[in-house]
Amino acid sequence: MSDERLSTAILGASGYIGQHFARLLADHPWFAPPTLVAGERSGGKTLAEVWQLAEAPPIELAAAPLRTLTAAAIARQGIRVVFSALPSGLAGPVESELTRRGVSVFSNAADHRRDPGVALLVPEVNAARLGGVGRPRPGHGLLVTNPNCSAAGLVVALAPIVRSLRPRSVHVTTYQALSGAGFPGVPSLSITDNVVPFIRDEEEKVERETALLLGRGRGSRVLPWKVPTVAQCARVATRDGHLEAVTIEAERRPSLDEILAAWRGFDPLGPRQLPTAPTPPVVLRGEPDRPQPLRDRWAGEPERARGMAVSVGRVRWSPPFLRFFLLAHNAVRGGAGGSVLNAELAVDEQLLPTRTP
Numbered sequence: 299m300s301d302e303r304l305s306t307a308i309l310g311a312s313g314y315i316g317q318h319f320a321r322l323l324a325d326h327p328w329f330a331p332p333t334l335v336a337g338e339r340s341g342g343k344t345l346a347e348v349w350q351l352a353e354a355p356p357i358e359l360a361a362a363p364l365r366t367l368t369a370a371a372i373a374r375q376g377i378r379v380v381f382s383a384l385p386s387g388l389a390g391p392v393e394s395e396l397t398r399r400g401v402s403v404f405s406n407a408a409d410h411r412r413d414p415g416v417a418l419l420v421p422e423v424n425a426a427r428l429g430g431v432g433r434p435r436p437g438h439g440l441l442v443t444n445p446n447c448s449a450a451g452l453v454v455a456l457a458p459i460v461r462s463l464r465p466r467s468v469h470v471t472t473y474q475a476l477s478g479a480g481f482p483g484v485p486s487l488s489i490t491d492n493v494v495p496f497i498r499d500e501e502e503k504v505e506r507e508t509a510l511l512l513g514r515g516r517g518s519r520v521l522p523w524k525v526p527t528v529a530q531c532a533r534v535a536t537r538d539g540h541l542e543a544v545t546i547e548a549e550r551r552p553s554l555d556e557i558l559a560a561w562r563g564f565d566p567l568g569p570r571q572l573p574t575a576p577t578p579p580v581v582l583r584g585e586p587d588r589p590q591p592l593r594d595r596w597a598g599e600p601e602r603a604r605g606m607a608v609s610v611g612r613v614r615w616s617p618p619f620l621r622f623f624l625l626a627h628n629a630v631r632g633g634a635g636g637s638v639l640n641a642e643l644a645v646d647e648q649l650l651p652t653r654t655p
């Protein structure tokens with residue numbers, strides 16, 4: 299029986315996001331096991347030799363080689379879908395060349411997030427954006443990006459409640475895990491016994507991308523959400539999972555029950571049955587001391603969607619201020635899992651070929 303799944307590759311497969319891609323794509327029902335692509339440092343090694351995640355590498359890919367391939371070579375091999383975990387700056391030109399060669403790209407890098415013809419996408423929040431961008435030109439591939447890892451969790455928590463609250467402003471303070479900086483990350487002597495109240499460009503990205511994700515699509519462009527989001531970002535010594543303290547100043551005054559019901563009832567992707575979509579996408583925690591990175595980073599069901607749910611807790615409503623904490627896995631919801639879900643939505647929207655030619 300022939301394998302009708304779409305052929306794929308991971309760019310930056312030896313990095314933190316790349317390894318999460320490998321974990322998610324090793325046995326995906328719609329995408330074939332990926333070709334692994336890395337830079338000069340890891341090229342020639344196997345995935346197992348560079349593996350750094352706490353869980354074991356997927357058996358299907360552990361012995362697979364990391365290859366150094368150009369965009370032209372990837373396209374020549376008939377690969378249809380590329381998941382990009384390249385560093386920003388490097389990613390932009392490679393991703394553009396791949397789409398020009400007919401390969402669709404789902405990227406974690408920031409380079410193309412603001413381009414007019416590119417979808418900055420979180421499927422639960424702005425799925426219609428894919429339709430706004432539309433089908434790529436004949437012979438070209440689709441280019442879809444996921445947002446900054448803190449913005450990804452924030453917009454999933456905000457989307458269900460913004461209509462009933464009508465916010466005047468959103469203030470968010472983040473406590474961001476070390477893995478958000480990739481490998482080898484922050485030097486241990488800079489972060490042990492410490493909190494660093496600075497992550498370069500992070501606050502700007504959270505503010506700008508939240509506005510784009512909650513904005514209104516107009517053709518291939520987006521009218522950004524007008525409500526100001528004000529971010530303060532700190533690096534803390536956790537391994538995975540960004541904790542965020544959110545305060546919304548609201549114009550409207552729904553009851554607390556209405557707000558909680560909006561979160562509980564939120565499941566916009568339910569009918570689509572996308573393999574990596576968590577059900578529900580927002581997990582409400584009633585305990586006084588949750589969410590916590592150690593306990594909630596892997597929230598999300600079914601099994602394939604572990605780490606994709608956003609945990610919300612410590613909800614306090616004293617109008618006009620709604621306060622809560624959220625927790626999202628930066629490398630899954632805010633990284634590789636977000637890209638895989640974007641690609642699943644594109645398949646569901648019939649924007650990708652349904653099978654490898």
Ligand SMILES: NC(=O)c1ccc[n+]([C@@H]2O[C@H](COP(=O)([O-])OP(=O)(O)OC[C@H]3O[C@@H](n4cnc5c(N)ncnc54)[C@H](OP(=O)(O)O)[C@@H]3O)[C@@H](O)[C@H]2O)c1
Nearest residue numbers: 310312313314315337339340383386406407478480481633
């Ligand atoms: N970490 C997160 O939580 C997170 C969340 C959302 C988005 N992102 C974004 O995702 C991307 C990847 O982040 P990361 O944390 O996974 O970074 P990382 O751990 O530093 O991995 C970078 C990857 O890029 C490869 N690479 C580096 N230079 C290269 C070159 N000149 N040619 C080809 N490949 C090269 C590396 O291969 P070698 O091993 O061969 O050097 C490695 O596989 C970045 O754009 C980042 O901003 C990260």
